[in-house]
Amino acid sequence: MVATNFKHRGHDHPAPISSAVVDDIVAQLARQGYRDTEPRRLVISAVAAQGRPFTAEDLCAALPCVGRATVYRGLRLLVETDQVCRVLLEDRELRYQLSHQGHHHHMLCAICGASADLIDCDVEDILRAAADRSGFRMSGHWLEVYGRCGECAD
Amino acid sequence: MVATNFKHRGHDHPAPISSAVVDDIVAQLARQGYRDTEPRRLVISAVAAQGRPFTAEDLCAALPCVGRATVYRGLRLLVETDQVCRVLLEDRELRYQLSHQGHHHHMLCAICGASADLIDCDVEDILRAAADRSGFRMSGHWLEVYGRCGECAD
DNA sequence: ACGCATACCGATAGACAGTATCAATTAAGC
DNA sequence: GCTTAATTGATACTGTCTATCGGTATGCGT
Ligand SMILES: [Mn+2]
Ligand SMILES: [Mn+2]
Ligand SMILES: [Zn+2]
Ligand SMILES: [Zn+2]
Numbered sequence: 001m002v003a004t005n006f007k008h009r010g011h012d013h014p015a016p017i018s019s020a021v022v023d024d025i026v027a028q029l030a031r032q033g034y035r036d037t038e039p040r041r042l043v044i045s046a047v048a049a050q051g052r053p054f055t056a057e058d059l060c061a062a063l064p065c066v067g068r069a070t071v072y073r074g075l076r077l078l079v080e081t082d083q084v085c086r087v088l089l090e091d092r093e094l095r096y097q098l099s100h101q102g103h104h105h106h107m108l109c110a111i112c113g114a115s116a117d118l119i120d121c122d123v124e125d126i127l128r129a130a131a132d133r134s135g136f137r138m139s140g141h142w143l144e145v146y147g148r149c150g151e152c153a154d
Numbered sequence: 155m156v157a158t159n160f161k162h163r164g165h166d167h168p169a170p171i172s173s174a175v176v177d178d179i180v181a182q183l184a185r186q187g188y189r190d191t192e193p194r195r196l197v198i199s200a201v202a203a204q205g206r207p208f209t210a211e212d213l214c215a216a217l218p219c220v221g222r223a224t225v226y227r228g229l230r231l232l233v234e235t236d237q238v239c240r241v242l243l244e245d246r247e248l249r250y251q252l253s254h255q256g257h258h259h260h261m262l263c264a265i266c267g268a269s270a271d272l273i274d275c276d277v278e279d280i281l282r283a284a285a286d287r288s289g290f291r292m293s294g295h296w297l298e299v300y301g302r303c304g305e306c307a308d
Numbered sequence: 309a310c311g312c313a314t315a316c317c318g319a320t321a322g323a324c325a326g327t328a329t330c331a332a333t334t335a336a337g338c
Numbered sequence: 339g340c341t342t343a344a345t346t347g348a349t350a351c352t353g354t355c356t357a358t359c360g361g362t363a364t365g366c367g368t
Contacts, residue, residue: 035315035364057354067318072355088296092248094354107290121284123277127299130275135304136261142242142298145281150289189335189344210325221347226326248325 017041021048021098025083032081039066043074044083052113053087053095053106087115088144107145111152118145171195175202175252179237186235193220197228198237206267207241207249207260241269242298261299265306272299 022044026036034040046062047054059071075096078084085099087106097106097115105118123143131138148154176198180190188194200216201208213225229250232238239253241260251260251269259272277297285292302308 033315037316037364039317055354069319069356070317073316088242088246090294090296092242092246094246107285107288107292109290110293116288116290118281118284118288120287121280123280126275126277126280127272130272131261131299131301133274134261134270134272135307136263136270136299136301137307138261138299138301139264140244140300142244142296142300144296145285145290145292146294146296147285147290147292153289153291187344191335191345193346223327223348224346227345 017045019045019048025078028083029077029081034077039070040074040077042066043071044078047075047078047084047096047098050097053097053108053115055093055095088142090144090146105143105145107147107149109149109152110146111148114149114151116149171199173199173202179232182237183231183235188231193224194228194231196220197225198232201229201232201238201250201252204251207251207262207269209247209249242296244298244300259297259299261301261303263303263306264300265302268303268305270303 017038018041022041025044026041029040030036042063043059043066046059049062050058056072056075059075060066060068063071075084079086079096082099084096087095087097087108089095089108090110100117105121105123106115107118108115124141127141128138171192172195176195179198180195183194184190196217197213197220200213203216204212210226210229213229214220214222217225229238233240233250237253238250239260241249241251241262243249243262244264254271259275259277260269261272262269278295281295282292
């Protein structure tokens with residue numbers, strides 16, 4: 001049986017969630033046919049507010065007023081549209097973070113959890129070449145680098 | 155409440171699981187103080203029998219006579235002692251496969267599931283250098299390459 | 309502004325992978 | 339053989355994520 005206990009939304013002209021980042025992402029989504037809804041704006045806003053890689057559960061906790069399924073769906077949509085990228089911790093825990101343009105990789109600090117983009121590093125080409133040598137045609141890859149950031153170095 | 159329904163083992167001099175690979179791995183474990191048990195040999199034997207990366211559940215299914223927890227524990231032990239390595243599929247499914255000496259990476263065929271070792275490829279050095287440039291001290295990494303093997307190429 | 313079609317939402321239940329418990333069992337050493 | 343600690347396995351449990359599905363709001367055409 002399915003619940004009929006439903007929360008009424010929008011009764012009280014809620015303050016529209018808005019900021020440069022949020023508006024930008026919402027616009028990107030609109031261009032692809034996705035609607036501009038308040039729960040979705042809340043998710044995006046919370047994503048943008050995170051300082052470092054976060055888990056889906058982090059978001060759920062930060063958005064008690066948004067349904068769990070909605071948070072997960074929103075996150076998935078943002079990943080599919082390349083607005084957010086997924087990072088994998090050493091223990092296989094999955095985290096997310098705002099994507100800063102294009103495909104790239106991250107270094108994750110095992111101490112403080114900070115992440116830094118891996119720049120000046122074209123592993124892709126090297127990997128593709130190595131794959132070729134084995135008769136493989138590379139179509140994708142997953143790469144995470146773990147270590148200590150400057151601040152957490154001993 | 156905990157079950158007291160316990161299976162009697164060893165009543166009937168079971169044929170000892172033995173083969174070159176199994177004996178070798180069991181010996182390695184013995185050297186590190188781990189006991190030589192039949193369930194453990196069964197796990198190792200099943201691991202060795204797999205032709206390509208397999209899941210923990212695959213093993214459980216292949217070993218209905220071995221407890222679920224035992225399979226997982228055995229697998230973890232083999233990973234910790236570097237006898238087996240873990241590979242990660244694009245959908246984050248975790249698989250295992252016999253390790254062929256030392257640290258290295260794999261290419262995984264998205265079609266047939268085969269894996270090939272990535273050789274002649276020292277990404278490590280490149281990654282470490284790139285990390286340095288960002289003030290990171292690299293301590294580990296996770297790398298998987300996906301594509302199509304020679305046989306599955308169109 | 310009004311109405312419609314449908315994308316979207318959220319409470320809930322369920323699927324799934326992996327782990328914690330803990331009494332019973334057994335390998336290894338003396 | 340006896341002792342002791344490692345190991346096992348049935349089971350319960352945890353945490354993450356997905357499937358359902360009736361109710362709801364958005365975007366668009368009018
Ligand atoms: Mn990224
Ligand atoms: Mn390997
Ligand atoms: Zn740090
Ligand atoms: Zn293949």
